[in-house]
Amino acid sequence: MALPRLATREQLVAVLRKAGVRDERVLEAIRRVPREAFIPERLRPWACDNIALPIGDQQTISQPYVVACMIEALHLAGTEHVLEIGTGSGYGAAVAAEMAGDVVTIEILASLAKAAAPRLKELAPNVTVIQGDGSLGWPEFAPYDAIIITANSPTLPRPVLRQLTNHGRLVAPIGSLKEQQLVVVERSETRFTTRDLGPVRFVPLIGAGGFQLLDPARRN
Numbered sequence: 001m002a003l004p005r006l007a008t009r010e011q012l013v014a015v016l017r018k019a020g021v022r023d024e025r026v027l028e029a030i031r032r033v034p035r036e037a038f039i040p041e042r043l044r045p046w047a048c049d050n051i052a053l054p055i056g057d058q059q060t061i062s063q064p065y066v067v068a069c070m071i072e073a074l075h076l077a078g079t080e081h082v083l084e085i086g087t088g089s090g091y092g093a094a095v096a097a098e099m100a101g102d103v104v105t106i107e108i109l110a111s112l113a114k115a116a117a118p119r120l121k122e123l124a125p126n127v128t129v130i131q132g133d134g135s136l137g138w139p140e141f142a143p144y145d146a147i148i149i150t151a152n153s154p155t156l157p158r159p160v161l162r163q164l165t166n167h168g169r170l171v172a173p174i175g176s177l178k179e180q181q182l183v184v185v186e187r188s189e190t191r192f193t194t195r196d197l198g199p200v201r202f203v204p205l206i207g208a209g210g211f212q213l214l215d216p217a218r219r220n
């Protein structure tokens with residue numbers, strides 16, 4: 001059954017190209033990562049549709065277009081040390097891993113971290129999955145050349161920005177629970193430069209630096 005799936009991923013790439021994704025290396029990464037391996041079996045017929053899908057625990061695998069835009073905004077050359085906050089299914093980490101040296105990805109919900117870890121071990125061995133609260137970054141492996149936050153953060157988190165290398169880039173949805181903007185930040189010797197990429201919709205970032213929404217009992 002490999003052939004029809006490959007053809008469908010090719011169609012997804014065509015849809016993303018039409019939607020404005022220009023970086024051929026990002027499109028190649030999307031072409032290579034089997035999105036169907038990151039979603040519940042019953043949703044597999046929709047694996048290569050350009051839509052977000054539920055993955056359990058009220059979380060979603062992001063829309064491929066949004067994953068592509070976020071990774072494109074990081075200008076990865078292939079050698080970078082990357083932090084992703086919000087593993088979810090692991091799909092975004094796998095796509096980033098195709099274009100980076102290695103990816104450290106943090107997931108706060110144990111069930112999702114447990115499901116993503118073996119999947120990524122097989123499909124993207126340069127990804128390390130950690131279960132924990134990434135809302136203040138992950139200082140242990142800092143600094144990072146690039147940081148992706150895949151959940152909506154109420155503010156541009158200073159502790160996370162400080163974990164960027166000089167000339168490092170961060171991409172994140174920032175806003176209220178109602179309205180969010182995708183923001184890209186570049187660090188230079190003297191300052192952080194911020195640019196808006198447009199409105200988006202993500203699940204909320206929870207934890208110490210995020211929205212205070214979750215029953216703490218569910219964190220372990």
Ligand code: SAH
Pocket residue numbers: 059060061062085086087088089090091092093106107108109112132133134135150151203204205206207208210
């Ligand atoms: N990129 C993912 C989509 C992630 S959805 C994919 O491709 O599937 C956002 C994820 O962020 C959710 O799984 C949510 O549980 C997680 N999350 C929310 N707050 C977090 C925090 N403080 N630390 C780590 N992960 C968090």
